[in-house]
Amino acid sequence: MRKNGYTYLITILVIAVIVIAISYMIGIFNNNLIIYKNERDSIQSGMYAESMINISISDYDKLKEVCRKIYYDGKNDFLNIKPEYTVDDIEIKKLEICNDSTFSKNGFLITSVIEYNGIEESCFAKGEIVNSLFTMGKSILNPRILEGDEINNLKETEIDFNDANKSIARVIEISQDCYMKKDGLNIIIYTEEIEETEFGKTVKENILHKYSCYDDIYLKQIGGTVAIEDVVKIYGIVELSSVYLYKDIEIQGILNLKGNINYIDSKAQINVKGITINTCGNSENNLNSEYDFDLVNRYSEHIKNFIRPKINTIQKSLPEI
Structure with a gap:
C-alpha cells in the first residue's frame, strides 16, 4: 500500500x-x-x-x-x-x-x-x-543662369492679376506710344498731339494715366513704346516690352522684362529692388537688379507659380x- x-x-x-x-x-x-x-x-x-x-x-x-x-x-x-x-x-x-x-x-x-x-x-x-526660384537669392531669373527643371519652372512664371488682391491699388495698361514723367507727387503717362493754331504748331499733352507716386500699381505694357523722360520710382509690378530710357527708372517690386531695353542716354538705367523675371532671355544692358525677398513677397499673390509646394x-x- x-x-x-x-x-x-x-x-x-x-x-x-x-x-x-x-x-x-x-x-x-x-x-x-x-x-x-x-x-x-x-x-x-x-x-x-x-x-x-x-x-x-x-x-x-x-x-x-x-x-x-x-x-x-x-x-x-x-x-x-x-x-x-x-x-x-x-x-x-x-x-x-x-x-x-x-x-x-x-x-x-x-x-x-x-x-x-x-x-x-x-x-x-x-x-x-514657396517656389525655389524666388528663394534662391538670384536678382534676375533668365534661362542663361538656370538649368534643367528650373528653366521649365521659369517658363510657367506669369503675372496673374486678381482684382480681389489688395496689394495693388490700380492696374495701368499701355497699348500705344507714350511718355512717362513726374508731376509733383504724381506720375503721369501721356501721349503728344500736334495741334495747328493761328500761331503755328503746338504740342499738346494728352494724359492717359495719372496716379500718386506712392501707389502700388500693376503697369502692363501690351503695345507701343514707353519713353521715360524723368527719374521716376514705381512700386509694384511692371511688365515692359519696349522702353526708351532718357532718365533712370526705379522699380520697387517685380520687373517682368518682355523686350530689350533701349536708351537715349547710355548712363540711364532700370534699377530694380525685388526681382527681375526675364523668361525670354532679353538683353539686360542698362539693367541693375538687386534681390529683395520682402518686396517680391509683397506682390507675390500675382505670380502664378509663386506657391509651388x-x-x-x-x-x-x-x-x-
Whole structure:
C-alpha cells in the first residue's frame, strides 16, 4: 500500500509539473501572440498614418490651394485636410497642415495621427511652400543662369492679376506710344498731339494715366513704346516690352522684362529692388537688379507659380530642436 501511495503521489506531482509547464508555455505563447498582434497593428497604424499623408498630397492642385490659404490667410492656422472616405477600422484623430518654418523658411508641416485597433500612431511631412526660384537669392531669373527643371519652372512664371488682391491699388495698361514723367507727387503717362493754331504748331499733352507716386500699381505694357523722360520710382509690378530710357527708372517690386531695353542716354538705367523675371532671355544692358525677398513677397499673390509646394521628407517623428 505504501508503495502504491508513493507511486500515486509521484504521478500527481509529475502531472502537476506538466500542467504548470504547459500553462506557462501557453501563457508565454498568448503573451507573444498579443505582442505580435500589437506590433502588427502598430506597424499597420503607422502605415495608415503615412498613407493619409500620401493621399492628402496626391492631389497637387488641392495641395497648392491649401498652401496658398495658409500662406496668405492664416500664418498660424491649422487647416483640416481629412479625406472624405477612409477604411472603417481607421479613426483619423488629426490630419492637418500648417505654416512651420522650424526646419525651412516658408515651410509647412502636415501632421497625421491615426488610431487603428486601439493603437495610435503619428506621421509627419515637412516641405516648402514657396517656389525655389524666388528663394534662391538670384536678382534676375533668365534661362542663361538656370538649368534643367528650373528653366521649365521659369517658363510657367506669369503675372496673374486678381482684382480681389489688395496689394495693388490700380492696374495701368499701355497699348500705344507714350511718355512717362513726374508731376509733383504724381506720375503721369501721356501721349503728344500736334495741334495747328493761328500761331503755328503746338504740342499738346494728352494724359492717359495719372496716379500718386506712392501707389502700388500693376503697369502692363501690351503695345507701343514707353519713353521715360524723368527719374521716376514705381512700386509694384511692371511688365515692359519696349522702353526708351532718357532718365533712370526705379522699380520697387517685380520687373517682368518682355523686350530689350533701349536708351537715349547710355548712363540711364532700370534699377530694380525685388526681382527681375526675364523668361525670354532679353538683353539686360542698362539693367541693375538687386534681390529683395520682402518686396517680391509683397506682390507675390500675382505670380502664378509663386506657391509651388515641395515635400522634403515624410517621417514618423519630429526631431527635437
